[in-house]
Amino acid sequence: MANIKKNPTTGKWEARISLGFDERGKRIQKYKRADTKRELEYWMANLLKEREDGSIKRQKSQMTVTDLIAVYYERRAPQLAKATLYNRRKVSSLLEIELGKMKLENVRTHHLSDVLTKYAELREWNANSYNTMMQQVRAFFRYAVEMEYLREDPSNGLAQDRRRAVKNHTVWSKQECELFIQTHEKELRALPIILILHTGMRIGEVITLRWSDIDFEQQTILVKRSIADHNRSAFENEKAPKNGRSRLIVLNETAIDYLKSMKRLQSAHQLSHGYRNDSDYVCLNTMGRPLGTSITHRAFNWLSELAGVPRIRIHDLRHTHATLLLEQGVHPKVVQERLGHASYAITMDLYSHVSVKLHKEATDVLVFNKSVQ
Numbered sequence: 001m002a003n004i005k006k007n008p009t010t011g012k013w014e015a016r017i018s019l020g021f022d023e024r025g026k027r028i029q030k031y032k033r034a035d036t037k038r039e040l041e042y043w044m045a046n047l048l049k050e051r052e053d054g055s056i057k058r059q060k061s062q063m064t065v066t067d068l069i070a071v072y073y074e075r076r077a078p079q080l081a082k083a084t085l086y087n088r089r090k091v092s093s094l095l096e097i098e099l100g101k102m103k104l105e106n107v108r109t110h111h112l113s114d115v116l117t118k119y120a121e122l123r124e125w126n127a128n129s130y131n132t133m134m135q136q137v138r139a140f141f142r143y144a145v146e147m148e149y150l151r152e153d154p155s156n157g158l159a160q161d162r163r164r165a166v167k168n169h170t171v172w173s174k175q176e177c178e179l180f181i182q183t184h185e186k187e188l189r190a191l192p193i194i195l196i197l198h199t200g201m202r203i204g205e206v207i208t209l210r211w212s213d214i215d216f217e218q219q220t221i222l223v224k225r226s227i228a229d230h231n232r233s234a235f236e237n238e239k240a241p242k243n244g245r246s247r248l249i250v251l252n253e254t255a256i257d258y259l260k261s262m263k264r265l266q267s268a269h270q271l272s273h274g275y276r277n278d279s280d281y282v283c284l285n286t287m288g289r290p291l292g293t294s295i296t297h298r299a300f301n302w303l304s305e306l307a308g309v310p311r312i313r314i315h316d317l318r319h320t321h322a323t324l325l326l327e328q329g330v331h332p333k334v335v336q337e338r339l340g341h342a343s344y345a346i347t348m349d350l351y352s353h354v355s356v357k358l359h360k361e362a363t364d365v366l367v368f369n370k371s372v373q
Contacts (some may be wrong), residue, residue: 003038007033015040017047040187063149065107066100072143081239082228091136094119104149109157112137116158131160169319169350176309183307188269190303191262192283192296193317198255200321200339202226203314204243207291208234210265210280219256221249223340227293234281234290243342322347324356 004015012033030047034040069092077085096116099107116137120130134155142153172180177197184190192206201209204227211223224246228239241247251259259282266284270277275288283291300314312320322335336347 004044006037013037013040015044016045042173063104064100065102065104066096068104068140068149069096070143072140073149078145087132088136088139091133092140095137095140104144107141107154109154112141112155112158127160134158134160157162169321169323170310170312171315171320171323172309172312172317174324179323180304180307180309184266184303185258186261186304188262188265188284189286189299190290193303193314194258195282195302196314196317198251198258199249199319200318200335201241201249202318202340203293203296205340207281207283207296208238209282211282214259214279214282216256216260219251219253223247223249230325233292234283235279241340243339247337247340249338251364319350322351323354326351 003017004013006013015032015034017030032040033041034045073088073092074118080088094115098118099111102111116130116134119125119133125133132216138155138158139155141150141153145153180190181194181197185194188258192203195201195206195209196203199206199221201221201223205223205225208225208227209223213224214220215222223241225238226241228237229235262282266277270288273286277284277288279290281290283296285295287292291367297314301311304311318339322339325335325338326332332347332351333344335351336344339347341350343346
């Protein structure tokens with residue numbers, strides 16, 4: 001970054017140029033004053049050229065990996081969502097243990113890969129966990145390049161774990177969904193689960209949903225918030241949906257009737273237990289307080305067991321919703337909009353196994369008769 005301007009007091013031209021940052025995050029700048037603007041432009045052009053070709057010897061940075069992490073949190077932590085910050089801290093603690101004292105400029109791709117591989121085996125990370133942790137590592141080293149602590153990003157060479165990455169998500173069949181709903185359709189504790197099956201919403205979107213977001217006449221749900229910190233309840237713990245945009249989900253008669261019955265049941269529960277739902281949340285615990293994701297996950301596991309259906313992740317209910325729609329011939333663009341994916345490509349990538357099945361069915365539709373012999 002460079003700046004040239006004329007000092008109105010002295011009549012001299014002044015130039016200031018930035019040459020990056022030192023190991024403490026302080027900007028390195030050079031300053032020059034001259035009689036003409038052209039002289040300064042020539043000086044700056046030569047300085048930039050020397051810097052690019054290496055003629056200007058940059059002082060060796062003494063910054064370590066631990067120093068980078070400290071500077072990163074000091075500057076970036078206030079801008080991060082709580083869930084993101086939680087994952088960053090998990091991986092930064094591992095980096096400090098394994099590479100903390102290493103000079104930043106000595107870090108290579110194989111060092112980072114060794115750390116990830118070691119803890120993937122120790123903690124039995126699946127492919128998704130491994131790839132999530134890898135993205136957190138990349139965030140620190142991208143920042144180092146951005147701040148010019150490093151010329152090149154050693155995390156660029158890290159590869160995703162595709163060995164165990166399964167796009168054929170574990171999902172319920174339509175019959176298993178119906179069995180779960182029939183078993184628990186009159187229980188408030190199953191409301192978040194059944195709502196995900198009907199809508200494909202994320203768990204954070206479901207537990208922050210309010211009754212005012214549901215239009216019973218138009219049969220729609222307006223999804224406009226999610227949970228910020230998954231370790232706390234929804235109360236005063238909200239943020240925008242994952243892609244930052246609200247979306248409208250259309251419901252069928254069955255889903256609307258179910259929600260109406262749950263609202264009546266919730267009102268009766270309030271009267272019998274003496275509490276008020278001033279926050280207007282759809283999903284509450286037995287004490288009338290907003291739910292958190294942790295308790296919902298635990299409840300889902302034993303509700304599944306009671307219903308006699310396979311135990312899957314709660315996020316796989318979204319995959320179940322999407323898979324069943326695609327198998328019924330619903331256009332992937334519609335599925336994308338219901339799920340709230342930022343792009344059509346994300347939906348097609350996640351459900352490529354369903355896409356292949358549909359393509360095979362499409363080839364069976366268009367069959368030409370054999371030519372006459």
